[in-house]
Amino acid sequence: MGNLSTVLLVLMLMVTAGCSAQRPTDAGTTGNNSKISVLDSRGKEIIFDSPPNRIVSLSPAHTEIFYMLGLENYLVGVDSFSDFPDQVSKKPQVGDAFTLNIEAVVGLEPDLIYTTFDGPVEVLEELGLRVLYIFPAKDVKGVLQNIKLLGDITDREYEAKDVIERIESQIEVAKSRLSGIEAEFRVYYELDPGLYTVGDDSFVGDILSMLGLENIGAGSDSPYPKISEEVIIFNDPEIIILADGREFVATGTTVGEVSKRPGWQSITAIKRKSIYIVDGSLISRPGPRIGLGVEKIVDFILDAHSKQS
Amino acid sequence: MTPILNNPKGKEDSIKGNETDWVDHVKAMLHRRYPVARIALGIIAIIVVMAISAGRGAIEIPIDVVAIIIMDKLRMAEPSADLPSVWETIVWNIRLPRVITAGIVGSALALSGATFQGIFRNPLADPYLIGVASGAGLAVTIIIISPIPNYLWGINLLPPVAFLGALLAVAIAYLLSNNVDPRSTNSLVLAGVAVTFMASSMTTFLMLQASPDMRPILNWLLGGVSQGGWDRPAWLLPYVLPCGIFIMLHSRTLNVLQLDRDHAMQLGINVDRTKVSLIVCASLATAAAVSVSGMIPFVGLMAPHCVRLLWGGDHRNILPMSTVVGALLLIFSDMLARTILSPEELPVGVITAFFGAPFFVLLLRRNKTLGEQV
Numbered sequence: 001m002g003n004l005s006t007v008l009l010v011l012m013l014m015v016t017a018g019c020s021a022q023r024p025t026d027a028g029t030t031g032n033n034s035k036i037s038v039l040d041s042r043g044k045e046i047i048f049d050s051p052p053n054r055i056v057s058l059s060p061a062h063t064e065i066f067y068m069l070g071l072e073n074y075l076v077g078v079d080s081f082s083d084f085p086d087q088v089s090k091k092p093q094v095g096d097a098f099t100l101n102i103e104a105v106v107g108l109e110p111d112l113i114y115t116t117f118d119g120p121v122e123v124l125e126e127l128g129l130r131v132l133y134i135f136p137a138k139d140v141k142g143v144l145q146n147i148k149l150l151g152d153i154t155d156r157e158y159e160a161k162d163v164i165e166r167i168e169s170q171i172e173v174a175k176s177r178l179s180g181i182e183a184e185f186r187v188y189y190e191l192d193p194g195l196y197t198v199g200d201d202s203f204v205g206d207i208l209s210m211l212g213l214e215n216i217g218a219g220s221d222s223p224y225p226k227i228s229e230e231v232i233i234f235n236d237p238e239i240i241i242l243a244d245g246r247e248f249v250a251t252g253t254t255v256g257e258v259s260k261r262p263g264w265q266s267i268t269a270i271k272r273k274s275i276y277i278v279d280g281s282l283i284s285r286p287g288p289r290i291g292l293g294v295e296k297i298v299d300f301i302l303d304a305h306s307k308q309s
Numbered sequence: 310m311t312p313i314l315n316n317p318k319g320k321e322d323s324i325k326g327n328e329t330d331w332v333d334h335v336k337a338m339l340h341r342r343y344p345v346a347r348i349a350l351g352i353i354a355i356i357v358v359m360a361i362s363a364g365r366g367a368i369e370i371p372i373d374v375v376a377i378i379i380m381d382k383l384r385m386a387e388p389s390a391d392l393p394s395v396w397e398t399i400v401w402n403i404r405l406p407r408v409i410t411a412g413i414v415g416s417a418l419a420l421s422g423a424t425f426q427g428i429f430r431n432p433l434a435d436p437y438l439i440g441v442a443s444g445a446g447l448a449v450t451i452i453i454i455s456p457i458p459n460y461l462w463g464i465n466l467l468p469p470v471a472f473l474g475a476l477l478a479v480a481i482a483y484l485l486s487n488n489v490d491p492r493s494t495n496s497l498v499l500a501g502v503a504v505t506f507m508a509s510s511m512t513t514f515l516m517l518q519a520s521p522d523m524r525p526i527l528n529w530l531l532g533g534v535s536q537g538g539w540d541r542p543a544w545l546l547p548y549v550l551p552c553g554i555f556i557m558l559h560s561r562t563l564n565v566l567q568l569d570r571d572h573a574m575q576l577g578i579n580v581d582r583t584k585v586s587l588i589v590c591a592s593l594a595t596a597a598a599v600s601v602s603g604m605i606p607f608v609g610l611m612a613p614h615c616v617r618l619l620w621g622g623d624h625r626n627i628l629p630m631s632t633v634v635g636a637l638l639l640i641f642s643d644m645l646a647r648t649i650l651s652p653e654e655l656p657v658g659v660i661t662a663f664f665g666a667p668f669f670v671l672l673l674r675r676n677k678t679l680g681e682q683v
Contacts, residue, residue: 194528195536195654225653228367229536230399251453251526262538263402266395 052112061287137286170291245277351633419635422609439501443508444478445471467600532603532658548597607665
């Protein structure tokens with residue numbers, strides 16, 4: 001029971017965070033005219049003679065990318081974690097990558113199934129379906145690569161280029177707002193009131209360090225560690241970011257509750273009221289809204305900076 | 310307490326009606342029968358282990374500093390200004406409440422385990438095997454998922470709700486087994502296992518229904534004594550302490566219950582009423598522990614059996630010493646949970662299951678007569 005639950009919990013965190021990559025994506029495209037060949041994360045060659053037009057996405061981040069590329073009408077099914085944009089709720093759901101309803105997938109007669117988790121890949125391929133399995137992006141660069149890849153195989157190169165440029169400029173502008181700030185703020189990023197946070201080897205951890213923040217969870221080996229409460233108190237974060245705010249997670253927490261946690265009153269972020277709530281799907285999901293997520297964090301840094309003096 | 314009734318010699322004493330005789334009798338009994346010195350040593354061991362454990366963790370704090378901080382807080386020593394205030398916060402607000410919670414939860418589970426094993430005369434009766442804990446777990450899961458607030462008028466609803474779940478589970482198990490064979494203790498344990506699986510499957514179902522908000526439930530189910538500060542021991546004690554005292558006072562009765570039912574009745578024990586009140590108390594203690602710390606398996610099995618293997622099967626020894634060993638076991642397990650992967654933490658239930666499962670096998674292999682005792 002205990003072990004199974006641990007596995008489940010880890011899987012949950014991976015799904016809701018939308019990323020689990022340990023290795024970088026090695027996907028790339030080659031080809032000429034309309035025939036495109038893609039090397040997936042297993043190193044297997046996937047051939048596209050023509051753009052797919054019945055797509056099932058098993059990754060919330062990539063569902064968002066398909067929408068951004070204007071492929072809404074070609075998306076015939078999504079996983080149950082895909083929740084953005086709102087219209088996605090009208091799409092048939094096929095479970096998630098871990099508890100996939102294979103029959104539902106087959107029934108949709110897809111000509112492409114996109115997944116970031118390798119669990120269901122073999123079963124689907126044995127049924128004669130075309131599966132593109134790409135590790136979740138590990139950093140912003142990886143997200144941009146994935147967008148380009150999806151643009152290439154769906155014949156939406158120009159749309160993809162637009163989306164990529166928009167994200168790049170959002171991040172550029174956001175970073176430039178930090179130019180006057182020398183200090184490296186210590187940050188605690190909370191995924192869950194059980195004190196799960198992000199490590200170095202995670203998408204969010206990468207964004208935090210890209211913005212010059214010192215992540216308290218960085219010392220652990222796992223990408224989503226559950227850390228000791230005393231580590232948070234000892235490291236005294238100047239910024240606390242809650243991805244588990246009750247606005248976004250029904251069983252999450254509030255700024256008031258976090259401020260009242262026993263022993264936390266000595267923490268600088270709590271003394272200065274530098275506690276911020278963020279929609280986790282903006283930042284932890286390696287999708288096309290990552291530019292907005294970065295903007296949010298920059299807002300937090302600037303606010304914390306103004307409270308410093 | 311019914312020592313007068315269940316002891317023919319005590320009966321004579323009471324007939325004499327002399328109060329000083331009665332006091333002498335209790336004193337003599339305490340000295341002769343309860344392993345007072347052993348219990349005292351056990352309590353000292355708990356205090357020492359708690360102090361050591363309060364220093365261990367991701368942030369290591371020397372034990373003398375821990376002692377100074379505790380003395381300071383208890384106003385037994387002058388405050389020392391040269392200590393980092395963050396150490397004080399960690400020891401006093403994080404570690405100490407955590408260590409004490411671990412101690413109380415461990416004691417509650419071990420004492421309940423020992424009680425269930427005594428009542429059902431079954432060495433495998435553990436709060437987690439006979440449905441009590443999973444009934445409590447299901448009830449708590451329902452509350453966490455439902456829009457019902459966890460607090461009402463400042464009272465934490467989880468322990469009483471968990472208690473209802475626990476009682477319901479044990480009542481169902483009891484009724485199911487009564488229909489089969491009222492005398493058999495095996496049927497009760499089997500019915501309990503069935504109830505456990507039923508409640509667990511319902512918990513899993515609810516958890517999946519609540520997805521993607523199942524993380525808090527999982528966090529709680531996996532078991533842990535961290536977070537929450539002094540609130541947690543404060544929730545626990547009003548439930549665990551009275552139950553513990555009640556059960557301890559019935560240690561002689563439990564000894565008599567090891568004989569068969571007719572024997573016990575001849576000795577003047579109202580078997581059914583005593584059993585029910587003990588079951589209620591042990592369920593309440595388990596429910597309180599579960600509501601605070603989630604599922605922590607095997608403590609209720611390991612602690613009483615260690616005590617039996619070491620010191621034999623008298624309940625005047627088993628009950629208090631199981632309480633001591635249970636506390637030590639969980640304090641130690643929790644210390645491992647927060648130090649093995651430091652600064653990461655493991656759910657403490659993973660640690661107890663890791664030790665518990667091999668212990669269980671060892672128990673079965675070493676004591677082949679165990680099954681025959683049933």
